[in-house]
Amino acid sequence: MKKDIFDILVEISEIMNTIFETDELIPQILNITEKFLNVKRVSLMLIDDNKLKIIAATNLPVNFKEIEIPIGEGISGRVAMSGKPVIVNNESSCEDELGYKAKSYLSFPLKVRDKVIGVLNLTDKENDFFNNTDVKIAGYIASQCALAINRFSLYEEKKKTEHLKVIGKFTSSIAHDIKNLLQIVQSYIELMEIEMEGESEIKLYIDSICTEVKLIHGLTLDILDFANKQINLRKSRVRLSDFLNEIKKHADILTNLTPIKFEVTFEEDIEFECDKEKLFRVFFNLINNSIEAVGENGNIGLDVKKKDGDLIFELIDDGKGIKKENIDKIFDPFFTSGKMKGTGLGLAVVKEIVQAHKGVITVESEENKYTKFTVRIPIV
Ligand SMILES: Nc1ncnc2c1ncn2[C@@H]1O[C@H](COP(=O)(O)OP(=O)(O)OP(=O)(O)O)[C@@H](O)[C@H]1O
Numbered sequence: 094m095k096k097d098i099f100d101i102l103v104e105i106s107e108i109m110n111t112i113f114e115t116d117e118l119i120p121q122i123l124n125i126t127e128k129f130l131n132v133k134r135v136s137l138m139l140i141d142d143n144k145l146k147i148i149a150a151t152n153l154p155v156n157f158k159e160i161e162i163p164i165g166e167g168i169s170g171r172v173a174m175s176g177k178p179v180i181v182n183n184e185s186s187c188e189d190e191l192g193y194k195a196k197s198y199l200s201f202p203l204k205v206r207d208k209v210i211g212v213l214n215l216t217d218k219e220n221d222f223f224n225n226t227d228v229k230i231a232g233y234i235a236s237q238c239a240l241a242i243n244r245f246s247l248y249e250e251k252k253k254t255e256h257l258k259v260i261g262k263f264t265s266s267i268a269h270d271i272k273n274l275l276q277i278v279q280s281y282i283e284l285m286e287i288e289m290e291g292e293s294e295i296k297l298y299i300d301s302i303c304t305e306v307k308l309i310h311g312l313t314l315d316i317l318d319f320a321n322k323q324i325n326l327r328k329s330r331v332r333l334s335d336f337l338n339e340i341k342k343h344a345d346i347l348t349n350l351t352p353i354k355f356e357v358t359f360e361e362d363i364e365f366e367c368d369k370e371k372l373f374r375v376f377f378n379l380i381n382n383s384i385e386a387v388g389e390n391g392n393i394g395l396d397v398k399k400k401d402g403d404l405i406f407e408l409i410d411d412g413k414g415i416k417k418e419n420i421d422k423i424f425d426p427f428f429t430s431g432k433m434k435g436t437g438l439g440l441a442v443v444k445e446i447v448q449a450h451k452g453v454i455t456v457e458s459e460e461n462k463y464t465k466f467t468v469r470i471p472i473v
């Protein structure tokens with residue numbers, strides 16, 4: 094007895110629902126199509142880079158994976174573009190787009206909501222033409238197929254994210270250990286500095302080691318903050334002049350073997366509340382970038398003023414500037430450009446810290462002229 098279409102659809106959905114591995118999905122789709130529609134050839138194409146690429150097929154030469162069909166061209170290309178199926182039933186056989194002779198051809202779009210993700214092609218129904226029932230079954234297989242492919246790609250994405258989370262945890266635990274060890278190294282260097290009082294040349298070396306250690310320390314803190322996402326502030330009252338002196342001292346160490354000029358100016362000395370260490374790291378990162386941007390020589394200036402209840406820090410350098418096409422990306426994590434060893438985390442962390450202070454950071458730049466970062470935080 095001939096099976097009722099309803100039974101066929103139920104059987105197809107039962108088979109599709111038992112697939113749990115990506116590897117099984119595609120062969121099953123081909124099997125189902127062959128089994129229920131009795132065709133000589135089935136091909137499944139997915140859109141990639143505005144072209145249809147055959148990802149699986151029955152009865153095609155082995156090198157079918159190299160075949161690419163531009164969207165809009167040939168029957169399947171047109172189906173992908175219009176999102177509508179095409180049925181061809183010819184009395185005499187004609188060539189399909191892959192160069193095969195066939196009398197009947199059925200091409201269905203694979204759609205997820207309104208988006209076409211590929212095409213399912215059935216060629217040459219055995220001793221027959223495609224009838225209305227075949228079209229319904231093929232349409233149902235195509236819709237189940239699109240949903241399954243979408244479900245699996247979401248699943249793959251999820252697996253990737255979980256993998257990244259594990260790497261993130263691993264990295265932050267290492268960063269945490271390095272940070273603790275560096276704190277010990279830093280304490281020993283400070284002790285050496287005290288012991289070496291007066292021996293100017295060695296003191297210079299110690300200063301340099303100290304700077305490098307602080308750089309590594311800052312980097313580990315960036316990684317930790319970034320992995321934690323949540324930035325916890327430890328606020329205290331800070332005098333602006335003390336804070337700027339700290340920054341100046343640090344910038345001088347970084348530039349003392351170069352002709353780079355670093356200048357700090359401020360209008361009024363006030364007290365404000367902030368996480369001193371973290372805000373220091375904001376300027377430490379920004380100044381590091383400026384030093385890298387000016388190269389061998391240049392000018393960097395930090396000016397601070399009060400306006401409408403906010404403290405405004407403007408850091409300007411006359412370095413290489415930022416390309417227009419990059420300016421929207423510089424605060425993105427891992428965006429780095431023009432550096433050998435940049436991690437691209439500096440500005441992402443800077444932005445997080447400024448926002449944790451309920452502040453904003455903006456940038457202005459012209460290539461080969463200047464870059465200006467403005468940090469604005471409310472005075473509390
Ligand atoms: N003052 C600046 N002048 C020119 N380009 C800058 C300046 N500040 C940032 N940039 C650009 O923004 C990019 C991102 O900066 P960010 O501090 O986030 O990462 P990085 O400096 O590349 O690496 P990291 O800080 O982790 O060592 C830099 O690679 C650089 O191309």
Ligand SMILES: [Mg+2]
Pocket residue numbers: 378381382439440
């Ligand atoms: Mg940086």
